[in-house]
Amino acid sequence: MKKPPVAEIISIGTELLLGEIVDTNASFIAAKLRDLGIFVYRKSTLGDNLERLANAITEALARADLIILSGGLGPTDDDTTREAIAAALNEKPAIDSRLLENLQKMFAARKRPMAEKNKKQAWLINSATALDNPVGTACGWMVKKDGKIIVALPGPPSELTRMWNEQVEPRLPVSGQVLFHKTIHTTGIGESDLAEKISQFTMLESPGIGTYARKSGVDVRVAAVATTRQMAIEIAQPVIANIEKILAPWIFGYDDETVVSAIKKILDLRRETISCMESVTGGQxxxxxxxxxxISTCFKGSITAYTNQIKITAGVAEELINRHGAVSAEVALAMAKASQKMFNTTWGLATTGVAGPDCLEGKTPGTAWVAVTGPGIEYTTFQDWPGDREMVKNRVCRTVLQSFFNTLKEKGQG
Amino acid sequence: MKKPPVAEIISIGTELLLGEIVDTNASFIAAKLRDLGIFVYRKSTLGDNLERLANAITEALARADLIILSGGLGPTDDDTTREAIAAALNEKPAIDSRLLENLQKMFAARKRPMAEKNKKQAWLINSATALDNPVGTACGWMVKKDGKIIVALPGPPSELTRMWNEQVEPRLPVSGQVLFHKTIHTTGIGESDLAEKISQFTMLESPGIGTYARKSGVDVRVAAVATTRQMAIEIAQPVIANIEKILAPWIFGYDDETVVSAIKKILDLRRETISCMESVTGGQxxxxxxxxxxISTCFKGSITAYTNQIKITAGVAEELINRHGAVSAEVALAMAKASQKMFNTTWGLATTGVAGPDCLEGKTPGTAWVAVTGPGIEYTTFQDWPGDREMVKNRVCRTVLQSFFNTLKEKGQG
Incomplete structure (x- = not known):
């Protein structure tokens, strides 16, 4: 069997190294390559420095079959991608007359003078062909030499994505390999616990299995490569079925599904509705x-009650707040019931707690109660997990959504 | 003068190569290193593969003084950062009894059994010291060997950022160069307009000036490097003062300030309060x-009214909805007033619109009205900017917060 091609992605630009910009181009290219069955073994980011960039290209050529570069194709002195490719391949760039003409036309159409500097955007080397840029002045390069391919694309995402789809992808060699993958989302089980339960499969060479801790829980990704999609599915499916059996109590969805979409699915099926009253989660x-x-088929609304007075106006008994404090199981339960009543819904969810940074009612940041109320069901869950405001809000949302989802699942089985 | 130290950042995780996750850790670390005057020449991302990761560490050691690794410190077989560092340095990891004890205590506190696999989270090598993780089971490593430093941190951003601030930064060598920088946040002016207004300064060699288009508006960053903080400030400050004069009408804050913190500042000063009624923004x-x-000093609460019935219950006249539709300027205004009344606040903010993907009342996704009502002031703003649900929610939030901030500023000057 032919070995599948290996790719590397190099993003170029000092601003990407300064930590101010998140590099979405590399993620876009990586996802595209994955779907073509091309393995990406490394992504690198380099600043606008000719020597370091040329070295990085030389190194990548020694490891990979395909190198995708983004950025550094502008007209200014700090744009050095063309120079670096030429240096790495020991070639000399020269002005291409067709490209120069295109460039001049583009400036004329925009009624702007073309600076001398822009001429380097019409450069080519012998082993490169130009990739036209329909929306900008920087054309790309597709270089083929010694069985390796280098693709250079401009950095602006709108230019890069369009040029990738229209010009790069159709010209890439077909790998002869197809990737099939499925992600199983779980919640309520830790990564190491989960990994032990499915350890008999994670050792397999194919399908490849990875576990990833997410905000929403732990994901299990099963992926297989074969010469046809059907063969890849046949490799992956039996393992997926076994993992599903083992992890059934914790699975809430697959691929693009979220806890919320899983909740919506069940509620819609049962024609049930929800509403919330939020304190610590503040609208999140x-x-x-x-x-x-x-979601409007099942979600009717929520009230963020950030003062005791509003909680009372919304239907929480003042006496409860006075006796137990606003951050208490009793008030959480009363909030969930009040939201059920106010929004006239099957289910009520509520959150109350301390987001911080200051303590509240003598309780420390991270202390929280969530409540779920519905037909024949009412319960609260306590949690105490310190962190900054956004972390606390986040975790309380996870807790209430996950426990509500579990309640819906159990109720369906009962 | 001593040469400033050079750093590389390596992010680890197959999921980062698959294009599914945007790597915010690398951006965070890059920004932190920049502020310490440490130059980052390269960022790399590698998958969960011991051999390739060990090679990447070896290569980076040949180029850089400081290597920061993130990810791959979990308990499972595909977490290979500890093994890769040990291999690159030709050392052997062994269980550290103090770390093992901590780990056992942590599992005991959470009343969960500790899996055998977790023991590798208590590994150390001879040249490494442990960086405690106050919020997770994966401790980090700080390795010092042959004049080079390797730092390994766990991948979850909440763990990484806290460990960086509390444990890594205080232990890093001082570079001899100090960076001073200030970010000026503006809103209501486009990037090219702004750039033209301050073009006399952007040409300067020092301080360096960058403009960045953000969700919240355009940021201007002024940065100067010198041997003392005082000298760096003296280079930057006169330019900052000039830019402030030119951009005064659009500036809402500096550095960590947000539109919300700027709003809070003004409201607290005037002892005024706000509340909201949300439809299209759905709690965001x-x-x-x-x-x-x-924020609880000035924010009293919000109601997400996701049905017409709830809007009516909350105080919007049914007749208005029937006549103009829920997505209308009239209903937006009525919602803002109803929230003022319900929450008894100085100001009311409201949003109504179509989040999509489906049309509503014949209006297309992205159509929205926001309303601001307060003492002697009431107005609505229309916007029609297509996008997916999260984009629409985001943009409507930007519009209402920015227009409210501008209203508060103008009112203060009137």
Whole structure:
């Protein structure tokens, strides 16, 4: 069997090294290559420095079959991608008359003078062909030499993605390999526990299995490469089925599914509805629910009650707050019930706690109660997990959504 | 003068190569190193593969003084950062009894059994000291050998950032160069317009000036490097003062300030309060407000009214909805007023619109009205900017927060 091609991605630009910009180009290219069955073994980011960039290209050529470069194709002195490729391949760039003409036309159309500096955007080397840029002045390069391919694309994402789709992908060699992958989302089980339960499969050469701790829980990714999609599925599917059996109590969805979309699926099926009353999560719970397309079939609304007075106005008994404090199991439960009543829903979710940085009612940041109320069900969950405001809000959202999802699943089985 | 130290950042995890996750850790570390005057010449990302990772560490050691690794410190077989560092340095990891004890205590505190696999999280090599992880099971490593430093941190951003701030930064060598920088946040002016207004300064060699288009508006960053902080400030300050004069109408804050913290500052000063009624933003507006520490001094609450019935219950006239539709300037205004009344606040903010993917009342996704009501002021702003749900929610939040901030500023000057 032919060995699948190996690629490296090099992103170029000092601003990417300064930590101010997140490099979405590299993620885009990586996802595209993965779907073509091309393995990416390394991504690198380098600043606008000719010597270091030329070295990085030389190193990558020794490891990979395909190198994708983004950025450094502008007209200014600190744009050195063309020079670096030429240096790494020991070639000399020269102005290409067709490219120069295109460039001049483009400036004329924009009624702007073309600076002398821009001429280097019409450079080519012998082993390169130009990749036209329909939306900018920087054309790309596709270099083929000694069985290796180097692709250079401009940095602006709108130019790069369009040129990738229209010009790069159709010209890439077909790997003869197809990747099939499926991600199984779990919640309520730790990564090491989960890994031990499926350890008989993680040792396999193929399909490859990875576990990833996420905000939402632990993901298991199963991936197989074969010459046809059907063969890749046949390698992956039996292992997926076995893992599903082992992890059934914790699985909430696959691939693009989220806890919220899983909750929506069950509620829609049962024609049930939810609403929330939030204190510590301050609107984030509603916001996570409303990120899910079509959620209005089951989600009716939420009230962020950031003062005791509003909690009382919304239906929480003043006496409860006075006796137990606003951050208490009793008030969490009363909030969930009040939201059920106010929004006239099957289920009520509530959160109360201390987001910090200051203590509240003598309780420390991270202390929180969440409540779930519904037909024949009411319970609270306590948590105490310190962190900054955003971490606390996040974790309380995880807790209430996950426990609600589990409640829905158990209820369905009961 | 001593040559400033050179660093490389290596991010580890197959998921980072698959294009599914944007690597915010590398950006965080790069920004922190920059502020310490340490130059980052290269960032790399590698998958969970011991041999390739060990090679990458060996290569980086040949180029850099300091190598920061993130990820690969979990308990499972595909977590190979400890093994790779040991291999690159030709050392052998062994269980450290103090670390093992800590780990056992942590599992006991969480009332969960410790899996055998977790023991490798208590490994050390001779040239490494442990960096405690107060919020997770993966401790970090700080390795000093042959004049080089390797730092390994766990991948979850909440763990990495805290460990960086508390344990890594205080232990890093001082470079002899100090960077002073200030970021000026503006809103309501485009990047090219802004760049033209301050073009006399962007040409300067020092201080260096960069403009960055952000979700919140355009940032201007002024940075100077010198041998003392005082000297760096003296280079930057006169330029900052000039830029402030030119951009005064659009500046809302500096450095860590946000539109929300700027709003809070003004409201607290005037002892005024706000509340919201949200439809299209679905809780995100409240959530952005409650991300700001201490916001409860001025923010009383918000209601996400995801059905017409809830809007009516909350005080919007049914007749208005019937006549103009829920997505209308009239209803936006009524929602803002209803929230003012319900939460008894000085100001009311409201959002209504179409988040998509489906049309609503014949209006397309991205169509939205926001309303601001307060003492002697009421107005609505229309926007129509297509995008997916999260983009639409985001942009509507930007619009309402920025227009409210501008209203507060103008009112103060009137």
């Amino acid at each position: 719970l509603a916001s996570e629910l409303t990120n899910c397309p079509g | 507006l409240a959530s952005e407000l409650t991300n700001c520490p201490g």
